[in-house]
Amino acid sequence: MRVHLVxxxxxxxxxxxxxxxLTDASGKVxxxxxxxxxxxxxxxxxxxxxxGVATDHVIESFRNDLYVGYKxxxxxxxxxxxxxxxLEAAVGALGVVIWPMVEVEADDALAAAAAADARVExxxxxxxxxxxxxxxxxxxVVVLDRRSGKVSNASAVTERFGVPPSSIADYLAxxxxxxxxxxxxxxxxxxxxxxxxxxxxxxxxxxxSASEWGVPLRGADKxxxxxxxxxxxxxxxxxxxxxxxxxxxxxxxxxxxxxxxAEFEALAASWRRPKLFARARALVPKGx
Numbered sequence: 687m688r689v690h691l692v693x694x695x696x697x698x699x700x701x702x703x704x705x706x707x708l709t710d711a712s713g714k715v716x717x718x719x720x721x722x723x724x725x726x727x728x729x730x731x732x733x734x735x736x737x738g739v740a741t742d743h744v745i746e747s748f749r750n751d752l753y754v755g756y757k758x759x760x761x762x763x764x765x766x767x768x769x770x771x772x773l774e775a776a777v778g779a780l781g782v783v784i785w786p787m788v789e790v791e792a793d794d795a796l797a798a799a800a801a802a803d804a805r806v807e808x809x810x811x812x813x814x815x816x817x818x819x820x821x822x823x824x825x826x827v828v829v830l831d832r833r834s835g836k837v838s839n840a841s842a843v844t845e846r847f848g849v850p851p852s853s854i855a856d857y858l859a860x861x862x863x864x865x866x867x868x869x870x871x872x873x874x875x876x877x878x879x880x881x882x883x884x885x886x887x888x889x890x891x892x893x894x895s896a897s898e899w900g901v902p903l904r905g906a907d908k909x910x911x912x913x914x915x916x917x918x919x920x921x922x923x924x925x926x927x928x929x930x931x932x933x934x935x936x937x938x939x940x941x942x943x944x945x946x947x948a949e950f951e952a953l954a955a956s957w958r959r960p961k962l963f964a965r966a967r968a969l970v971p972k973g974x
Contacts, residue, residue, distance in 0.1 A: 687806050689941060690734045691796045693813035694741035694784070697722045698773050700833075702766045710956045715765045719773045720957050725832075726782055727962065729812075730969050736941040739777050740795035741770065743786035747794075749866075749926050756926065757867040779950035780966060783941055790930055797821050797929035803938055810837070816863070817929060819843045820854035848880025849887075856888050859924035860913075868923050871916050878903050889913075889920055945970035 701721030708717035729737065745759035759767065777784040785795040793815060800809045800821045807826075811818050814831040821827055825839045844850045849857050860879040862870025881901045886892045893899060894914055896906035903909065913920060946966040954962040 687736060687938070688734070688808045688810060689736045689738070689799075689806050689938060690729060690810045690812060691799050692726070692729075692737070692739045693792055693796060693811075693815060693818075694722065694739040694773060694777065695770075695792050696813050696815065697725060698741070698769060699766065701725070702763070702769070708957065711958070712956070714768070714772075716769065716772060716957055718766065718769045719776050720959060720962075722773055723776055723780060723962060726777065726780060727965050727969075730943055731965070735943060736938060737943055738783040738785065738799055738936070738941050740785040740787060740792035740799075741774055741777075742792050743770065743774070743788050747787070747791045748789055749791070753868055753922060753926055755867045755869075757865070776950070776953055779947050779953055781944055781946045781950070783936055785933075787933075790933060793817050794930040795933050798931045798933040800827050801931055806938055815865075816847075816854070816858070817866075817927060819847070820851050820927075820929060822851040848876070849883045853883045853887050855924050855927040855929075856883055858927035859889065859920050862923065863927065866926065868926050870923060871912050871920055873905065873909055873912050878906075878909055882909075889924060943969060943971075 698718050702718035705717050705721040707715065708720055710716045726737065726739070745757065745762070749756045750758065774784050774786045785792070787795050793813070796811055796813070796818060800811060809827045811821060811827065811829045812832055813829065814833065818829050819838065822829060822838065822840050822843050829838045830836070838846065840851055843854070847854065847857055857879050858870070860870050860874040861876055862868055881903055882892055882899060885899070885901060892913065894910065896910040899906060946963060950966060951963040954960050
């Protein structure tokens with residue numbers, strides 16, 4: 687059994703800027719919603735059997751209370767913003783499990799769901815978000831960038847960042863994440879962070895003096911001083927980067943696809959895409 691977990695917010699943004707405009711029978715813009723639905727149907731037709739989608743029901747989360755610069759929904763195109771809730775309704779009507787997150791983010795839900803039971807051969811996290819690489823475990827939990835088709839296991843994560851998945855949150859604390867709105871520490875970049883964390887793994891294990899690092903880095907003394915002086919910032923940024931796995935999720939059995947609801951037939955008709963319902967019905971397991 688393989689489980690596919692999809693970052694629905696990312697997919698909605700991707701399709702909004704990539705697909706031709708489409709309005710439903712009432713004149714409402716729904717092109718991104720239809721694009722995501724077609725993506726999910728394509729995954730199911732390609733062999734996915736257990737599928738879950740997480741969305742940011744609102745962009746803000748508990749992290750905004752921790753750091754004022756953290757990403758918000760400000761500036762999102764109203765035509766895109768107006769498709770968030772319709773996407774959640776459409777995914778549920780399609781018959782796919784949907785997690786609309788409010789206090790936490792979609793990535794947190796995916797991280798929680800990735801802790802699957804022993805029957806699961808592999809969990810595939812469908813998102814290019816580097817936050818999710820901290821969830822990767824050997825070949826059992828991997829990330830898939832659907833744009834490139836690249837699948838990254840633990841070895842690939844280490845090759846890309848220079849640190850294993852268990853150190854990704856520490857790495858992001860040092861280098862920052864512009865997509866999420868926190869800057870990291872001044873002077874620290876990908877090369878210095880990976881070099882130091884490859885040896886010490888976590889922030890707390892990094893010696894206060896660069897002379898103890900045993901890592902040939904230009905400006906190491908300045909980096910060590912910055913880490914000491916900005917220690918609380920480093921811990922805060924790591925907290926922002928660390929995904930929470932304490933969210934309630936459904937069981938693996940509930941992720942099994944069992945077909946669309948009657949509401950999906952009406953939605954597909956309103957999009958002038960009635961064949962989408964036929965495609966979904968064709969995926970219903972025998973006896974379903």
